[in-house]
Amino acid sequence: MDLTVALFATIALATAAQTAPDAAGWRAEADTLFAQGDVRGSLAAAERALALDPADPWARYAWLRALAVVDADAARRALPAMPDAGALKAFPEEDRARLETSLGYLCLDLGVEPLAALHFGHVPAGSASYPKAQAGLAILAVRRGNSRQALVHFVAARATVRQDPSLAELERDARYEIVLREFSTARDLRDANAAGRAFSVMDEMRPNHPATLQARADLADLRGDQPARERALRELLAVDPGSPGAASQLTDTLLALNQPYEAFVVARDLAPERLASDASLQAIERDWVPHAEVALDGRWRNGQTDHDRLDLPRVQFAWESSHARWGRTRLIAEAAYPESDDVPVGEPFGTSVALPASAESQSDKGVGALVQWSPRNGIELAFGTTPTAFEVSNILGALHLHAATDGGTWAYGLDRTAVEDSLLSYAGTRDPVGGQSWGGVVRNRAYVEGRFGDDDLELFGRVAGALLEGRRVDSNTEWRADAGFLQRAASGDGWVARVGGSVAASGFADNRSHFTLGHGGYFSPRRFLTVGPVFDLLARRGDRSFSLEGSVEWQEVRESATDYFPEDAALQAASGDPRYPSDSREGLGVRLAASIEWRVTERAVAGVRLEGMRGEDADLVRLQVYTRRWTQAISDPVQQPPVHLRLGETYLLN
DSSP: HHHHHHHHHHHHHHHHHSSSHHHHHHHHHHHHHHHHHHHHHHHHHHHHHHHHHHTTTHHHHHHHHHHHHHOOHHHHGGGGSSSOOGGGGTTHHHOOOHHHHHHHHHHHTTTTTHHHHHHHHHSTTTTTTTTHHHHHHHHHHHHHOOHHHHHHHHHHHOOOTTTTTHHHHHHHHHHHHHHHHHHHHHHHOHHHHHHHHHHHHHHOOOTTOOHHHHHHHHHHHTTTHHHHHHHHHHHHHOOTTTTTTTHHHHHHHHTTTOOOOHHHHHHHHHHHHHHOOHHHHHHHHHHHEEEEEEEEEEEEEOOGGGGGGEEEEEEEEEEEETTTEEEEEEEEEEEEEEEEEOTTOOOOTTTTTSSSSSSSOOOOOOEEEEEEEEOOOSEEEEESSSSSTTOOOEEEEEEEEEESSSSSSEEEEEEEEEOOSHHHHHEEETTEEEEEEEEEEEEEEEEEEEEOOSSSSSEEEEEEEEEEETTEEEEEEEEEEEEEEEEEEEEEEEEEEEEEEEEEEEEEESSSSSSBBOOOOOOSSEEEEEEEEEEEEEEETEEEEEEEEEEEEEEEEEEOOESTTTTOOHHHHHHTEEEEEEEEEEEEEEEEEEEEEEEEEEEEEEEEEEEEOOOOOOOEEEEEEEEEEEOOSSSSOOSOOOOOOTTTOOOOOO
């Protein structure tokens, strides 16, 4: 029994010894597995070969070749350990040449160009591998920008290039690299003609190559053809989604084509690092991701008389959404509760030159709505109403156009907005004597304005003309022109302070500031001049943004004399042709506003704004508390400077 067991064991050991692969067998296995795509299996087989024969350079090459696929950095570190030329002298010349050539291309793939050149240089001229080594040297020369040297190497390899498809492909690679280099040089020199000639060759050789598609985009940029650049970059990203810089270039192209939403989507999906660092893209994200806004707003204005006072608490809800094709839409609902003081006995009001009895406190309430639509081409349309339950309700609307230039922005437009100087001008009221309603003044305005400069110096100006009208209010015309500048005075980490100056002039054809029938209860001097310094301070700390702005102005007011009843000649005559006297005054006006906005969550902010103004026309205080919430988390919801809700205004969405 024991003898039998020993016999079978001896036979098994002999069989195992005969069938176990040697170093050459494992190396052959590594080659087979690598050709089949089993890189890790090839790596393991090569390691077995090296364990059996550490001095075998072919086993080491097989191991490095597989390692380069699994861990390129580890392969680069292991490359210098390859045997030098002296250690390979014992090998037959052709075997040595083949190994040196293989190592050269491995080094070329790994980007270790000095070692690649060294291995290619060890291949003797008489060997069969010489043309392939020369082709490798040609590729190296191209990468180094030496086109002439590359052609010399290919001439040396020409005899066998035609017979070897792999060498022919290498030559095409090298010649493509030469043309690519020529294109890059022409592009950098902004030579569109030379770039076009080089691109034509590239497009013929490799029309779908990532470098060709990038060149097509670059050439379109040189020619100022942004739509063609967009198409080329989209093709490039379809072929090579990870192409360096392509997503960022496409983002810039879409911005140039005034497609902000598409630019944001590309940055979000393909270049998140760009979105994380680009404030302009973050602003687009804030605007174009759907969001809701809610604000509590209080406005208190004191004019020249008691009934010129207006208390205006309001609640506003807004919803803003976007569509890639149709642009942005904003829906606004507003509940307003305007109130003014009562009109005492003896005051001229309505159809009476002296009220026989005190008019009760003037107040109103109602809900209004506004719809704004802004397509991607810089146009905004708006349509809505003042609160429909007001004594006098009005249709509002706007057509705005704006355009960005290298130096700044222009805006043009027509709009129809409510005049919120008094309860009479805003909501209308009822004559306590005659019982008829009047007021509800709207401003129909045409304007052009611009802002130019940069963070160091900003210039701004505006020219506008308007027709003002209301129910039983005599029509009036207005003109306005203002200009100014802001210059950086100091700055630091996260803050900047600017100082400057402004000058403004305006005037009305008629004085319609009073509260008898035909007047609108709005500030309407014949001339109103202001001039003085302005300043602002903008800051950002973490998840909070701050702003402080103000001005000190010298003001001059000139008000014309006017009839009590400018729209009713009969009533004017029957009342004894009374007239409000002219008035002239001058003095200082002061304005100060402070805002803070802070991040509540990844998709919500809250803010507070307090504004005060004292001038020759009126004193005003305004307080607003608001919140803004997006439908999804966004990169940076906080705006700098804080942007409060502009209630009751048809402002530009873009």
